Amino acid sequence: MKKIFTVFLLLLSIHAFAQSSISGKVTNEANQPLPFVNVAIKNSSVGTITDETGFFKLPPTNSTSGILLISCMGYESQAISLQQLPQKEQLHITLIERATKLQQVEIIGRKSESYKGDYTFTATKTGMPLKDVPQSVATVTKELMLDQQATKLGEVVQNVSGVSQFTAYNDLTIRGFRSKQSHLVNGLRTAFSFWAQPNVNIYEKVEVIKGPASAMFANTRPGGTVNFTTKKPLQVERKQASFGVGSFNTVNTNIDFTGPIDKSDKFFYRLNAGYQSSDGFRDMQESKSFYLAPSFSFIPTENSRFNVDIVYQNDDQRLDRGQAVPDQSTDLSVTSRTNSTAKTNDFMNLANFYMTMSYNQKISSWLSFNTSYIKFNMNGGLGEHRTNRKFISDQELEMRYVHRDELENADNISSYFVAEANTGAIKHTILAGLDYSLKTYDKSEWVAIGEKDGVDNYKFFAPDNGFADIDTYNRSVEIARNGSAYTQNHTIGYYIQDQIQYNKLQLLLGLRKEFYTDTRLENGQEQDKNQTALLPRIGLVFALTPQINFYGTYTEGFEPQDYKLNTEQNGGPFDPLKSAMFEVGTKGEFYDGKLSATIAAYQINVDNVLVKDPYDPDKLEQRGGETSKGVEFDLSGQLTKNFNLTANYAYNHASITASDDPSEIGRQKENAPYNQGGFWLKYQVVSGKAKGLGFGFGGHYVGDRLTNVEGLTFENYTLFDAGIYYQLDKMRVSANLKNIFDQEYYIGGYGYDRLFPGRPRNFMVNLSFKI
Secondary structure (H helix, E strand, O other): OHHHHHHHHHHHHHHHHHHOOOEEEEEOOOOOEOOOOEEEEOOOOOEEEOOOOOEEEOOOOOOOOOEEEEEOOOEOOEEEEHHHOOOOOOEEEEOOEOHHHHHOOOOOOOOOOOOOOOEEOOOOOOOEEHHHOOOOEEEEEHHHHHHHOOOEHHHHHHHOOOEEEOOOOOEEEEOOEEEEOOEEEOOEEOOOOOOOOOEHHHEEEEEEEEOOOHHHHOOOOOOEEEEEEEOOOOOOOEEEEEEEEEHHHEEEEEEEEEEEOOOOOOEEEEEEEEEEEEOOOOOOOOEEEEEEEEEEEEEEEOOEEEEEEEEEEEEEEOOOOOEOOOOOOOOHHHOOOOOOOOOOOOEEEEEEEEEEEEEEEEOOOOEEEEEEEEEEEEEEEEEEEEEEEEEOOOOEEEEEEEEEEEEEEEEEEEEEEEEEEEEOOEEEEEEEEEEEEEEEEEEEEEEEEOHHHOOOOEEOOOOOOOOOOHHHOOOOEEEOOOOOOOEEEEEEEEEEEEEEEEOOEEEEEEEEEEEEEEEEEEOOEEEEEEEEEEEEEEEEEEEOOOOEEEEEEEEEEEEOOOOOOOOHHHOOOOOOEEEEEEEEEEEEEEOOOOEEEEEEEEEEEEEEEEEEOOOOOOOEEEEEEEEEEEEEEEEEEEOOOOEEEEEEEEEEEEEEEEOOOHHHOOOEOEOOOOEEEEEEEEEEOOOOOOOOEEEEEEEEEEOOEEOOOOOOEEOOEEEEEEEEEEEEOOEEEEEEEEOOOOOOOEEEEEEOOEEEEOOOOEEEEEEEEEO
């Protein structure tokens, strides 16, 4: 009887503990209370949020085992076993501030080696977890690019929903809208050439901010903005070199060194350099490129951080104007996909040099100052034979020769303060700043058109790529430097943003006032055109659980037409592009935050879109309105320590809603597929005799697309790729096979005289080793 009574008392005490509440206080490292901290028992409905004194109390629970999760935006999460909790005592939990929150502008590089993007410095300028951003932001990390052996932007965006290539150039379709050259580096405006896709080996990650981003970055494209984050120094030493060979005589070699410069833990460096050459799969498309990208960070105190990145990249090749077929051809294979209109002595040389500087100063516990600057120079030389869009017969096409020297410079500075404050139970993160952007473009050019100027016609079925004596051509068009092509634009923007957090709600309110001036030379005199815009941004996030957020957003965009195109010579001047977007969605993190997912639905309305005149190669025309509606899904991260994956799908209906041509209304936009998606899976053996062996497999689908010419449609295509890897101590061997089934397809194009075929089956083998 005594034993039974003892057992009864033991069970009673266990039950009493199981029914007791868990309570305590959460503070930061300075012992200051932290409000709005999520405290929950993993895989249960039991959870709460700390009050303004940092106190929390969970509802009674029957759980005697499990994990208590403590998480807060800007701090490292903690996980504590319930069995380790002291009985009858309140908990005192100290959260450590996350380094990404301290930076706000990125100074120190990312240590993680995952497919999953954890945070963004770009979308809100405050170093924010992606889950808490009220807008769809997709991230492709360097680890995914490495496993796929992706080296160009067009390969990278296959991993992002709603993004496809418009042409083979630096030219994308995002959510149905063309986005050419509209790229940022470290959140700053650039001057990349339209004619060559950026090499991604120098970047830590590639972000796509979906929808208009003008409230943060001035005049941006309505479909979305691409941001490249350069590789920053790490506080640990790493040295790696790689060498690869592949199809079409491709050679690719790179180095990546990083670490502290001295023992003070204040100076850090990173050096990336590389070289690539290839013959290409199309005629006359040999190319060589190299880059050099040093980066330095200086952290004199825990409150001051400084970084400078320098990038020089040179591309030497011929400009590929694509495959040409006779007008109204129903069979695009009537001419060879490898045929080129180029001549032996054609050339294109592009040199990019840019430097970014970033400074972050924490003035007090609640106030910080951030400033970033980029100097971007692009110099290009071009000599090319290209089609003139005039079909002489079903055998010949009129040609033109263009000889051009051009330069494009960009200066962009962005400075802002970030203040944190509380009004009762409401937390504010207030950002106020201004930015200034200056872009200059100029060129000298001469053009010879058709046989009248000595340029032979292109023969579809007997192309001649031999040497052309351009000295005999008649220069029927000549443009001198500091003449009609010269243009300069200035953008000044003042903006304010408040991220408001109350309980499970986060509200983002933003407003930007922009002043834009376009300067041109007319009869040797400068002529200015001034435009202004007021751009609101509103976003709301609701934390359904610690793992799942719902969000909605409204934002507006403003973009003066491309200053190189907005001329009388091209049919201008044209009205600015204006856009507005509504978006709702949900974001989640699963498997202890190792896997992230985003589902988004949106509508973007755009006015004053520029498109090519299908009947005049030198002219553009402007449409009244376009609308894009769609649903997207993105998934990336790690399911288990063996299994990494990324997947995406997008349905997009982008159509013309207003036009001077009634037959266009309701028509699907050019190079904007209804359906697009893809996936990539990687399995890595982590134990046993096969440890280090890995396998990758993926697919990519793009639906039917219309072109600028009525009746010409690019058919849908599906590509499959595979990879195999072996990691042995400090050495890694990888082999990738792309387009396994040798699918013939077109990535995009304009019309019958300019089609861009995709690459046939190809392989790449790479050996990398840590030094």
